Structure formats: C-alpha cells, structure tokens
Amino acid sequence: MNLFANIRTLVLDSLETLVREGALPEGLSYDNVTVEPPRDAAHGDMATNAAMVLAKPAGLKPRDIAEALARHLEADERIEGAEVAGPGFLNLRLSPVVWQEVVATALSEGTAYGRSDMGQGKKVNVEYVSANPTGPLHVGHTRGAVFGDALASLLAYAGHDVTREYYINDGGAQVDVLARSVYLRYLEALGQEVAFEDGTYPGDYLIPVGEALAKEKGDAWVDQPEDVWLEELRDYATDAMMALIREDLAALGVEMDVFFSEKSLYGTGRIEAALADLEAKGLIYEGVLEPPKGKTPEDWEPREQTLFKSTEHGDDVDRPVKKSDGGWTYFAPDIAYHYDKVSRGFDALIDVFGADHGGYVKRMKAAVSALSGGSVPLDIKLTQLVRLFKNGEPFKMSKRAGNFVTLRDVVDQVGPDVTRFVMLTRKNDAPLDFDFDKVLEQSRENPVFYVQYANARVMSVLRKAADAGIVADDATLRAADLAGLTHEAEINVAKKLAEWPRLVEIAARTNEPHRVAFYLNELAADFHALWNRGNDATELRFIQEGDSAASQSKMALARAVSVVISAGLGILGVTPAQEMR
RNA sequence: GCACCCAUAGCUCAGCUGGAUAGAGCGCUGCCCUCCGAAGGCAGAGGCCUCAGGUUCGAAUCCUGAUGGGUGCGCCA
Known part of the structure; x- marks a missing residue:
C-alpha cells in the first residue's frame, strides 16, 4: 500500500x-x-x-x-x-484515521509492507563483484559486493525477478600468471628456494594451494616445462581461488545465483556467434584507429584491426575486438557474455563495476544496445573508492595478501552487519571513508548503531510490557484499537512509516539502495524523538500503567517502526538487533 | 587532448520524474534523567547550493560553457 x-x-x-x-x-x-x-x-x-x-x-x-x-x-x-x-x-x-491505518497496515503486512509490484515481474540481471579469480576479495570488491547485493534485494522487493550473477574472468592472461605463481608455491612446498619476480602473485594465500598440490602431485612437475603443467594448473588454481572467493562472499552473506565462466566462451563458438550477430548488423570492420590525442603511447604505430563500430551506439571511438596476433581482446568475450545475458531473456541488465572501470561504460552499453537492437537497457553502476582509517589514521595492511586490505580483514574485525550497513551510507558514486573504530562506536554518529538502537528500544519496551502484565504479541497489536494515536508526536512517526513504500519505489527506480539506509536513519531519529518526549509527557510513554488498551495502541506504533526497520535492514542484508550489548 | 564521475553549512554528507523559507550528523552555544534504556532528546547560531549563461510559472536538481578535484584512454582484464 x-x-x-x-x-x-x-x-x-x-x-x-x-x-x-x-x-x-x-x-x-x-x-x-x-x-x-x-x-x-x-x-x-x-x-x-x-x-x-x-x-x-x-x-x-x-x-x-x-x-x-x-x-x-x-x-x-x-x-x-x-x-x-x-x-x-x-x-x-x-485525517488522523489515515495515519492510524498506516500503522495497522504495517502490522498486518509485516515486512511485506513496502513491497511493490512496480517491477511487474520483469527479469533483471544484476552482475556484481566479478573479481578476477587470482586472490581473495579486497575492500573495493566488498563495496561492490554489498552494493550489488542490496540493489538486487531492493529490486526483488520492488517486484522484479532478479538474478544475481558473478562473471569469472578465468580466460585471460592473468590466469596464467596465477598458475605460474602457484607453481612456485608448489616448488616451495617441496623444499625448493623460489623467488617471486614481477608479474607473479606473491600473496600468502597461495601457500596452502601449493602445499595441497605438492601432496597431490608429489614431485611429478618439478623441473618440467610449462606445457606439461600449465593447462591443468590453471584450472586447479582458479578452482582454488573461486573457492576462496565464495568463502569471502559467504562471510559477507552474499549468495550468487549464477557464476558465469569466461572460459566457457572460448573454443565453443560463442564469441564467434556474438560477433557474427554484430557483423550481420554491419558493425564489424577492419580498420586503423587514430592514436589518442594528447597522450600518444611511446610505441604507437598504426595497425589494422578488427573493430566494433561502437560509435554507432553512442561510444566515442570504435573498439578493437581482436589483437594483432589474431587473438581476442578482453572486450570480445565481454561482448559474448552480454550477448548471452540478452539471449537469456532478461528485460534489463545492471553491471556493478569499480570506478576504475568507468572508461568501459560506453562501449559496454554500445555493445548491449547493438546486440539487443536497443530493447534491453543496461545500467552500469560504478562504486567509488573506499578509504580505510583506524584511529583517524589512514590504514593499509594485510596479514594475508601483502599490499591490500582484504574483505576478511574487514568482516573479521567488525562483522558482516556493520560492514554491509556502512558500505551503504554513501551513494555509490561518492568515495567512502571507513573507520574501523568509528563504525563500532555506540553513538549517534554511527548510523549502524543508531538504527539498531531504535529497533532494540522497541524490543525492550515489548519485553517490559510483558513484565507489566500487558499482552503485546503481534496478534494482539494487530487487533489493537488505534483511535487513540492522535498526538502530533505519534502521528509524525506514522507519517514517516507512510513514506516507506514510496521510498522503496524511488530507490528501486534509481537503482540506489543507499536511500534505504538514509531512510532508516530518519525513521530511527523520529522514533528516538518520540521516545524522549515520553520523558516529560508521560502520556506519550509506550507503556501506560494500568491501561492495557492505551499501551497496546502505542506499542502497535512502536512495533510498526520495528517492522519497517526489519524490512529495510533485510534489504540491506543486515540483521536487526534485539538488544544492545 | 578526449570521455566519465564529483563540487551543497567550519568538517563529513543527504536532497525524490524540476516545486514553496535547501536538510542531517559532527563541531560551537544553551538546555533535559528521584521519570518506560540520557548508548538518547530539545533549542540556537552557521548557506550567493563553485562560477557564468540558458530552458521553465518555478532550478541545488535539466542544458551549454568555465574553474577545481577524481578516474580512465589501441594488442591489461
């Protein structure tokens, strides 16, 4: 409603x-x-x-x-x-009756109060994280993961049929690098001295992979050339890394519907099919690109390449799909991947990228526009940088990965709920400061605490009611007579509750889950204000000694607040607090 | 050089398909517990929404340009 x-x-x-x-x-x-x-x-x-x-x-x-x-x-x-x-x-x-009905509706519909059918069951694919399978997820991925996941939940809440998807970049050269790095760890596990040169991944997280491999293979691959072990080791290593990444996602409470392998596009004719589609539309040609103005690379020389005429669909320059050695560029499998998404019948696509991939937006949109004949919209959301602080000082370190802070470093310290909420306290395209101390602070400044505290207060008053012999279970509150809820301070809270369904639609329409977090902060503020009014005006207290009926109507309002907080936190993937400790 | 993102109170940031006197937190000033949890609340001061044009009955919001900051720019994904 x-x-x-x-x-x-x-x-x-x-x-x-x-x-x-x-x-x-x-x-x-x-x-x-x-x-x-x-x-x-x-x-x-x-x-x-x-x-x-x-x-x-x-x-x-x-x-x-x-x-x-x-x-x-x-x-x-x-x-x-x-x-x-x-x-x-x-x-x-x-009329006050309208606001009283809002409370009644919130109680009868529970956390479904606010659900919308605006999505009309449309199939939406949300692709997020999609980190290279070369190591554990870091903070940047964490923000993308939380954002994408909350967005997916929000869209589902607003009536869309949502698929959460992860694109595994397991087809490119970085997987070879991974395989060679694991090979070094394998040798190391067998007692050899190894050196990690530039272009290898030195992180500790590969040590157990090398050890496991040593146990499995013995010394079979020692002193063997690459062509003996590289291919098998690629699969072995990516599997190990994806297992690692799935654990990271699980620690954050993120569950994907689909993991899509880039490798599955190679040698199966799927890239060729996607490009054939573009070719049939007259969008593929052999040509030479102009060098970028103002910043010509040192080794620039004109080259004839196979190009996608992305300028026909809003891009600034045409983009190569083949390298000079005849192999595909990274863009080619991406085209094929989005071709696959389009052909799976999605009504809309959303990609969540880090801000450093901003330059990639136009060509991807051009590709989807061309492949779908303009019928499938692609929205690309960029998540900006996360800056880490501890004690107000910039924070940079990792136990496991060497030069970056991992998702685990964050989640292990502050927990998934705090991590998720804080990641949504800025809109996606604004940089975010994450202070390890501040996010655990129990104060007004910390929105996680502030919202959780409001919910805990509701739970607390319901428990107290039971102690005072006042029945306050949900069934009773649903049936409560709300006609007594007429005070301006109470109506104010009900008005905020009335905004919830509208906010869900706005947030879903703009693909901006952070609006939910901000709304919850406002709702909590209104509730805290009402709570404190009870200090002076005893008639505003939720429990009215010796008056069950009045208590129940007031607690119905409080309970409605916690219902909406639960619904909102549910979208963000955060568990509501029953009490503060 | 080009593209994208950003510019709102001293600081950190919200601001709905364009709406009336632009909001919050922090900080500053002053208040509120023999009283449901003060881990909170109330009040005050603080703004030329970077600048200049344009569209509109109406612009922080849309368009153009400028300035300042970030990101990226053919065989790396």
Whole structure:
C-alpha cells in the first residue's frame, strides 16, 4: 500500500470529475502530476502540483484549478483540508484515521509492507563483484559486493525477478600468471628456494594451494616445462581461488545465483556467434584507429584491426575486438557474455563495476544496445573508492595478501552487519571513508548503531510490557484499537512509516539502495524523538500503567517502526538487533 | 587532448520524474534523567547550493560553457 499513490489516484479521479463537469478541457496529460510530502511540515501532509502543471495546457489560472480541485478532494473522508498556497500548490491535510491505518497496515503486512509490484515481474540481471579469480576479495570488491547485493534485494522487493550473477574472468592472461605463481608455491612446498619476480602473485594465500598440490602431485612437475603443467594448473588454481572467493562472499552473506565462466566462451563458438550477430548488423570492420590525442603511447604505430563500430551506439571511438596476433581482446568475450545475458531473456541488465572501470561504460552499453537492437537497457553502476582509517589514521595492511586490505580483514574485525550497513551510507558514486573504530562506536554518529538502537528500544519496551502484565504479541497489536494515536508526536512517526513504500519505489527506480539506509536513519531519529518526549509527557510513554488498551495502541506504533526497520535492514542484508550489548 | 564521475553549512554528507523559507550528523552555544534504556532528546547560531549563461510559472536538481578535484584512454582484464 503506497499512500501517496492512493492519494494521487484520488487527485486524478477528481480531475476527471472536473473534466466531466466541463471545468477542465478533455485530453490533458496527467503524467507530470505529483503527490509528495512537502518539504515544510507546516504546508500540510501532502502537496500536489496538479493545478500548476495543468494550467498552461488547460489555458486556465493555476489558482482557479486548484480551488475547484480542492472542493472535490475535501469531499473525500481521508482529506481533512485542502488549501491553495503559493503559486498554485494544493496542500492537503489528512485525517488522523489515515495515519492510524498506516500503522495497522504495517502490522498486518509485516515486512511485506513496502513491497511493490512496480517491477511487474520483469527479469533483471544484476552482475556484481566479478573479481578476477587470482586472490581473495579486497575492500573495493566488498563495496561492490554489498552494493550489488542490496540493489538486487531492493529490486526483488520492488517486484522484479532478479538474478544475481558473478562473471569469472578465468580466460585471460592473468590466469596464467596465477598458475605460474602457484607453481612456485608448489616448488616451495617441496623444499625448493623460489623467488617471486614481477608479474607473479606473491600473496600468502597461495601457500596452502601449493602445499595441497605438492601432496597431490608429489614431485611429478618439478623441473618440467610449462606445457606439461600449465593447462591443468590453471584450472586447479582458479578452482582454488573461486573457492576462496565464495568463502569471502559467504562471510559477507552474499549468495550468487549464477557464476558465469569466461572460459566457457572460448573454443565453443560463442564469441564467434556474438560477433557474427554484430557483423550481420554491419558493425564489424577492419580498420586503423587514430592514436589518442594528447597522450600518444611511446610505441604507437598504426595497425589494422578488427573493430566494433561502437560509435554507432553512442561510444566515442570504435573498439578493437581482436589483437594483432589474431587473438581476442578482453572486450570480445565481454561482448559474448552480454550477448548471452540478452539471449537469456532478461528485460534489463545492471553491471556493478569499480570506478576504475568507468572508461568501459560506453562501449559496454554500445555493445548491449547493438546486440539487443536497443530493447534491453543496461545500467552500469560504478562504486567509488573506499578509504580505510583506524584511529583517524589512514590504514593499509594485510596479514594475508601483502599490499591490500582484504574483505576478511574487514568482516573479521567488525562483522558482516556493520560492514554491509556502512558500505551503504554513501551513494555509490561518492568515495567512502571507513573507520574501523568509528563504525563500532555506540553513538549517534554511527548510523549502524543508531538504527539498531531504535529497533532494540522497541524490543525492550515489548519485553517490559510483558513484565507489566500487558499482552503485546503481534496478534494482539494487530487487533489493537488505534483511535487513540492522535498526538502530533505519534502521528509524525506514522507519517514517516507512510513514506516507506514510496521510498522503496524511488530507490528501486534509481537503482540506489543507499536511500534505504538514509531512510532508516530518519525513521530511527523520529522514533528516538518520540521516545524522549515520553520523558516529560508521560502520556506519550509506550507503556501506560494500568491501561492495557492505551499501551497496546502505542506499542502497535512502536512495533510498526520495528517492522519497517526489519524490512529495510533485510534489504540491506543486515540483521536487526534485539538488544544492545 | 578526449570521455566519465564529483563540487551543497567550519568538517563529513543527504536532497525524490524540476516545486514553496535547501536538510542531517559532527563541531560551537544553551538546555533535559528521584521519570518506560540520557548508548538518547530539545533549542540556537552557521548557506550567493563553485562560477557564468540558458530552458521553465518555478532550478541545488535539466542544458551549454568555465574553474577545481577524481578516474580512465589501441594488442591489461
């Protein structure tokens, strides 16, 4: 139930009535008519811009339309007052009953209150993490993982059929490097002295892989040339790394639906098929690229290559799909991968990349646009840098990986819930400061704590009610008479609850899960404010000594707050706290 | 040189398909516990939304340009 959508429907119905009465011309478009919360609470509960939007096409004065509209709206029992203000806004004041019903709805629907059918079951593929299988996940991946996962949950909550997907880059040269690095660890496990030169991965995480391999193979591969062991070792090593990565994801609570292997595209004709599709559309040609202006590489020389005419689909230059040695560029399998996604029948694709892949956005969009004939939108979300701090000092170290901080370093220290919430306290395209101490602080400054504390307070008051002999289970609260919830401080909280379904839709439409985290912070603030009002105004306390009925209606409101917090945290993948320790 | 992202209070940041007097936290000033958990709350001060044009009844929001910062730029993924 989205109250704002309901009232908008009422506004549109009233406009139609005006048309029938001849007060408005026929055929007006209502697309731009909005009903939203006013910025200033003094302006009422909701405001509509209908009169201003329609004034010009209708050839009427905004205030005249607004006044006519106001008369019709006031006839509805939900509307307590409608006032024309400013240039033609219509400010609506709603009956307390409306807000009481919001509480009742939240309780009866539980964490499904806020679910939307705006997605209409559309199939959406969210690809995220997709880290190279060459080592454990680091902090940058962590942000992408949390963002992608929360986005996927959000879209599902908003009525989409979501697939969570991880693209394994197991086909390129970096896998050879991995295999050689493991080979060194293998020799080392057999007692040899080895040196990790440039171009190998020196991280400790390969030691157990080398040891396991030594146990399995004995000295069979010692002093053998690459062509004896490289291919088998590639598979062995990537499997080991993917097992590592899956553990990392599990530690964070991320579960993928599909792991898609890049390697599966090679030698199976799938890359060729994707490029044949582009070729059939006249988008593949042999040509020579201009050198980039202003920054010509030292060794630049004109070369004829096989190019994808991505400029036809919004890119700045055409992109090579084949290297000069005839092999595929990294772009070719990516095209084939997205071709596969398109052919699996998704209605929309979302890729989550690190910000350092920003230069890759246009060509990928061009590819999907070309492959799908413009029918499948691809949105690419970039996650910005995470800067780590400890005691206010920049923090850089890793026990296991050498030069980067791993996902495990973070999760092991602060836990998955804190990690996830904090990663969503900035919008994805803004850099994020992560302070190991601050995120564990129990204070207003720490949004994780602040929201959890609000939920814990609700749970606490419910427990106390039981002690005081007041029944406060969900079934009882659902049936409670809420007519007593009329105080402005209480109505305020109910109004915030009414925004939840609307916020879900906005966040889902913009693919911005951080909005959920910010909303929860606001809801918690309103709840804490009400809680403290009880210090002075005893009639606002949730437990009213000796008055079960009044207590139950107030606790129904509190419980509704915790229901929405649980729903919101659920989308973020965070477990609500029952009590603070 | 080109592309993308960013620029909002002293600091860190929100700001909805364009809406009314631009918000929060921190910091600063002053308050609130014999009282449901003060791990919290209330109030005050603090802004030319980087700048200049444009579109609009209306712009922090959309467009163009400038300035400042970040990222990237043919056989690395």
